[in-house]
Amino acid sequence: MQTTLSEASRQLPRAEEAESILRSCVHCGFCNATCPTYQLLGDELDGPRGRIYLIKQVLEGNEITRKTQLHLDRCLTCRNCETTCPSGVDYHNLLDIGRAVVDAAVARPLDQRLLREGLRGVVPNPGLFKALIGSGQVFRALLPGGLRGKLPRHVVSAKPRPTMQHARQVLMLEGCVQPSLSPNTNAATARVLDRLGISVIPAREAGCCGAVDYHLDAQAAGLDRARRNIDAWWPGIENGVEAIVQTASGCGAFIKDYGHLLRADPAYADKAHKVSALARDLVEVLREEPLERLALHSDQRLAFHCPCTLQHAQKLGGAVEALLIRLGFNLTVVPDSHLCCGSAGTYSITQPVLSRQLRDNKLNALENGHPDVIATANIGCQSHLDGAGRTPVRHWIELVEDAMSSPDTGATR
Template sequence: MQSQIASAFQNASDIDEAESILRSCVHCGFCTATCPTYQILGDELDGPRGRIYLIKDFLAGQETSSESLEHLDRCLLCRACETTCPSGVRYARLAEIGRREMDKKLTRPLPQHLARVVLRSIFPYPRRMQFLLRFAQAWKGVLREDWAARIPEPCESVDTLSQQGSVHPRVLLFDGCVQQVTTPNTNRALTRVLDHLGVSWALPASAGCCGALSLHLNAEEEAHDFMRRNIDVWWPWVEEGIEAILVSASGCASMLKEYGQSLQDDALYREKARRIAELVRDPADWMVSMGAGISAAKSPRSRIALHNPCSLQHAMGLHGQIEQLLQDAGYELLPVADGHLCCGSAGTYSLLQPELSGELQRRKLENLQAAHPDCIATANVGCQLYLQQKSQVPVQHWLQLLADVLPAQPALP
């Protein structure tokens, strides 16, 4: 694809990167076949190829309206197009740059702007989110049915696992922000599995939001601040030689894997960021690579429909590891149609684009429940919470299923 960058953008540090990505696109259109929003809307501008053209025209200095930004906002950043693309176009990175620059030039309607500020002010901060969640749970009975369905059931304190673990751990765990408030049992399940395998771990209490929410809402500097804070927290352990940082929320893991890219212009942090990105591992991928697995004390005989999050299969390119671990543990995995498509959660997307998100949720649950599973398993907190809203069967993190088959007493190292 031919491109020419307007002089107004020449000073942006990553514009050369954007131009390189633009030039790598051969506008073949294969990406449209796997784009969830194109499948629903049927509009070329609501598919990857059309959005690439919108970004190209904008960066070339052509007049751009808020309608272009709306088409970019409708993108889930699921990255299914990247999995399909024969040319290796880094669409998500291009969309990140394009949305950021377009957001600077165009004025959003006040309700949109305020919604984004509120989301950025609450979700990355566990204490604030916990307060809001408890308030919402207390009033759940008087809310509209569709809003009440969005509110997770009460859970234990966010501090349960903080600062626990070994003084000299082999691996670090990451609690993030949303997961530690809404589904703390996920990391509890991970610690049970690690204890059973004889792997020492630690969960630093002061690590926080990975920065993905801020970055996807075009607050780049805010996102970078979250990243730097996490790097500072983990670096003493990195220097001591930890083996990996295990991240049980695949949405966070995919963001952490891109710290090196995000902080590439930060002379103080770029090398540390690259090292952190190298250490970040999905627990299933790490376990399989280590030859570790769980043999069930007794066969669970449960039929599972697995939803692989976009962040796992498209952003990190992982396939088959969770399936292997669950099958080895005795679970029966059912076939699921269109497993490559997004469930519609996509971070804050379900709140900012409820109609499109709702249709994707409906389609995904129809496919997941087609074979009448006992349970739906997934690897990301956002997908888990979103699917549970309308699911007719329980939705659990796969680590919980693995922990459920462990013997009563953990095995010694």
């Protein structure tokens, strides 16, 4: 696509990157065929091609309006379009650049500003988030339906983690909301890895991956969180850890982008590149291991929801499914498995109507094969889908650990 950036746009830190991405788009429209919001709304400006055109106009110096901001806000950043695009357009980075310019030029209404600042204040803060979840559970019956749906239906308490005893060691991001919404997920991960001869090194100083701030009009704050995590992990990296494991694919996708996002930072560019190179979704670690050691047995029928951040951002579509089949699980067929569930970080709160439509469509597809339980690989998707009150939704590693610890295996809980 022919592009001529305005003089002001040429002064942006990522101007050259934006221009290169715009020029790579041939405007074919294949992306619209797999865009969730375009399928729901049928508006060209609510599909990737239209949003790219809007960003092009912005960077060429045309007027920036609230309407421009609205269409960019509606994007889930699911990156399905990147999987579909025959030209390899780096859409999500262009969207980040465009959103930053638009948000700097267009003041949001007060209610939106308060909502976004509130989310940024609460979600990345594990202690505060846990306190609010606890209060919500106490007063659950008094809450409106929309808020009740954000509370976990059933919290599996974290079982004890094994002591460090193996020469093979990995770091693991604990996350910001997962310790409250699904506290046993990381504990189950540590126990499964321990069975395979891998110990998890705690790094409590590492906090939120930075994605929440970065995608809520505060890119600088998100990158500061990335730097703090790099500092927290660096001693372990220097001591030779094999990987930095993530059990939430949304966090993993963002951490794998640290190297790109901090490449112009002289103090952190090399370290960020190293962190991104070591970042592994849990499935990337387990699929290389001798899984027969786990001796699993399970009769449950599973439907696996592959999060967008796993299949489109990390290009690991089918990886968890293959691992679960290898372990003996009975997986159902899920139609349109490439489509987003509508969680998308805080999207379910900032765009609740569209998010609920996408969630209900996704659940209909997931329940098509009448599964006993739905498994997923991202805490945001897990909470969002389970909040509908239909088929239970859990992280896949907990189901693996349950089967590993069942009486049939002779293992003890």
